[in-house]
Amino acid sequence: MLSVHEVTTAYQGLVAISSVSIEVAKGEIVAVCGANGAGKSTLIKTIAGAERPRSGTVTFDGERIDGVAQHLITARGIAYVPENRRLFPRLSVEDNLRLGSYMYRGQPDRDEPLKLVFELFPRLSERLEQRAETLSGGEQQMLAISRALMTRPRLLMLDEPSQGIMPKLVDEIFQAVIKIRDTGMTVLIVEQRMAEVLEIADRAYILQTGRVQMQGSAADIMGNPDVRKAYLGL
Amino acid sequence: MTAATIIQSLASGLLMGLLYGLIAVGLALIFGLMDVTNFAHGEFLMLAMYGAFFLFAFFAVDPLLAAPLVAAGMFVFGAAIYLLIVRFAMRAKANIGMVQIFTTFGLAILMRGLAQFFFTPDYRSIPTSWLGGKTVSLGGIFLPVPQLVGALISVAAFGALFFFIKKTDFGRALEATREDAGAVALVGIDKNKVFALGWGLGSALVGLAGAVMASFFYIYPDVGASFALIAYVTVALGGFGSVFGAFAGGIIVGLVEASTALILPPSLKSVGIYAVYLLVVFIRPRGLFGSI
Numbered sequence: 370m371l372s373v374h375e376v377t378t379a380y381q382g383l384v385a386i387s388s389v390s391i392e393v394a395k396g397e398i399v400a401v402c403g404a405n406g407a408g409k410s411t412l413i414k415t416i417a418g419a420e421r422p423r424s425g426t427v428t429f430d431g432e433r434i435d436g437v438a439q440h441l442i443t444a445r446g447i448a449y450v451p452e453n454r455r456l457f458p459r460l461s462v463e464d465n466l467r468l469g470s471y472m473y474r475g476q477p478d479r480d481e482p483l484k485l486v487f488e489l490f491p492r493l494s495e496r497l498e499q500r501a502e503t504l505s506g507g508e509q510q511m512l513a514i515s516r517a518l519m520t521r522p523r524l525l526m527l528d529e530p531s532q533g534i535m536p537k538l539v540d541e542i543f544q545a546v547i548k549i550r551d552t553g554m555t556v557l558i559v560e561q562r563m564a565e566v567l568e569i570a571d572r573a574y575i576l577q578t579g580r581v582q583m584q585g586s587a588a589d590i591m592g593n594p595d596v597r598k599a600y601l602g603l
Numbered sequence: 604m605t606a607a608t609i610i611q612s613l614a615s616g617l618l619m620g621l622l623y624g625l626i627a628v629g630l631a632l633i634f635g636l637m638d639v640t641n642f643a644h645g646e647f648l649m650l651a652m653y654g655a656f657f658l659f660a661f662f663a664v665d666p667l668l669a670a671p672l673v674a675a676g677m678f679v680f681g682a683a684i685y686l687l688i689v690r691f692a693m694r695a696k697a698n699i700g701m702v703q704i705f706t707t708f709g710l711a712i713l714m715r716g717l718a719q720f721f722f723t724p725d726y727r728s729i730p731t732s733w734l735g736g737k738t739v740s741l742g743g744i745f746l747p748v749p750q751l752v753g754a755l756i757s758v759a760a761f762g763a764l765f766f767f768i769k770k771t772d773f774g775r776a777l778e779a780t781r782e783d784a785g786a787v788a789l790v791g792i793d794k795n796k797v798f799a800l801g802w803g804l805g806s807a808l809v810g811l812a813g814a815v816m817a818s819f820f821y822i823y824p825d826v827g828a829s830f831a832l833i834a835y836v837t838v839a840l841g842g843f844g845s846v847f848g849a850f851a852g853g854i855i856v857g858l859v860e861a862s863t864a865l866i867l868p869p870s871l872k873s874v875g876i877y878a879v880y881l882l883v884v885f886i887r888p889r890g891l892f893g894s895i
Binding site: 438443444448451455456457458464468471516519520 | 772775776778779782783785786787788789790791792793794
């Protein structure tokens with residue numbers, strides 16, 4: 370479904386990821402792990418169109434999307450939830466959700482994904498009138514994922530969804546990711562909390578200083594003695 | 604000074620204030636949307652006044668009828684200015700604030716120069732119009748009809764603008780872009796389209812004001828300058844970027860100007876506005892309804 374082929378992305382001459390290749394098949398949950406500064410966010414931003422690769426290609430459902438404007442990539446069915454969530458803070462929860470379905474305005478079934486959203490995160494339905502900025506960190510993450518779901522993506526990309534959230538809610542969000550995948554969506558998730566994310570992922574890539582250091586099924590990576598020592602502290 | 608003269612002055616001040624609000628709101632809208640101050644705002648007003656004048660001179664279209672046409676023309680003009688000029692100015696890598704200021708300031712000088720060249724510096728006016736020169740008496744207060752209709756158009760335009768922003772999808776996209784222009788791509792919105800629409804809308808509103816004013820003000824290449832100054836004060840008073848602030852700020856400016864004229868000689872009628880403005884920025888630098 371998604372194929373990133375030898376992508377190099379640089380910021381002002383500084384190479385952040387170098388010749389990175391990853392594959393994501395339909396219906397998978399794929400995790401990208403690695404330490405701070407390993408290039409995980411750069412990779413996901415490059416796929417989303419927020420950064421342009423210096424070289425390499427990104428293909429989604431057989432079409433090149435590298436160099437395509439970010440809003441058009443969203444329209445093609447890739448929803449991206451960035452690290453800092455980027456909600457519209459002074460707009461209500463409802464307005465944030467309705468902006469998610471902006472592309473479907475005027476269509477009678479515009480709010481169809483709302484059913485899934487409220488099923489996943491019932492607490493959002495109680496806070497529709499509230500401004501997004503008044504939500505807790507966990508609720509904001511839920512809203513950011515929900516807004517992304519409203520765009521009806523085929524591929525959902527999450528950048529560090531666990532960041533700044535209390536552990537109980539992290540678990541809730543990861544459980545939601547499984548349910549999202551079970552509806553037929555594909556998920557690419559960038560995460561520093563490797564132990565937790567490997568529990569829900571099918572496959573994983575480990576990035577180190579901008580390169581793919583290791584890849585394989587989540588179980589293989591979890592079982593790898595080097596990984597256990599270096600990343601999982603076991 | 605009798606109670607009647609005071610009421611009379613305040614009533615005219617209120618009408619003028621509503622027009623000031625309509626002149627200023629486009630400035631507030633564009634600033635709120637993208638933090639760009641359009642220093643050519645007065646020249647946009649000038650262009651709209653000439654638009655109404657020429658529609659009258661060549662086609663005998665009354666300014667009142669011309670208003671929607673002028674507004675539509677100014678919408679296209681404003682959107683084009685964004686797409687062809689401002690968009691590129693915003694790509695500056697360094698000193699972006701200065702680049703923006705000089706871009707719109709340069710545009711103002713260019714527009715004024717072109718107006719002097721093509722329209723000549725002569726003072727023009729629309730001598731006969733449906734509204735021009737008429738007054739109505741409301742309970743002993745005499746109100747000039749052009750200003751009265753202008754004020755009503757202003758109220759209607761503000762009403763429509765509030766509805767548009769709060770109740771329509773595009774209004775919501777506008778609000779979202781104000782909040783975080785870098786995030787709207789996440790929901791598939793092209794921020795450049797929203798910016799262009801914002802410039803179009805802001806210019807259409809000042810176009811509406813210009814067409815209305817064409818029936819009772821002289822029209823000349825520099826006409827925008829004094830009104831632009833009042834518009835900047837109105838917007839700063841009401842709160843930069845706030846649409847409601849422009850409405851309230853306009854009314855305050857109109858009332859203060861009228862009250863000052865009661866006390867001080869007419870040539871000093873603007874003193875009151877700037878005094879109130881200074882007072883507000885000292886006490887509340889972000890303006891009355893500003894949130895930044």
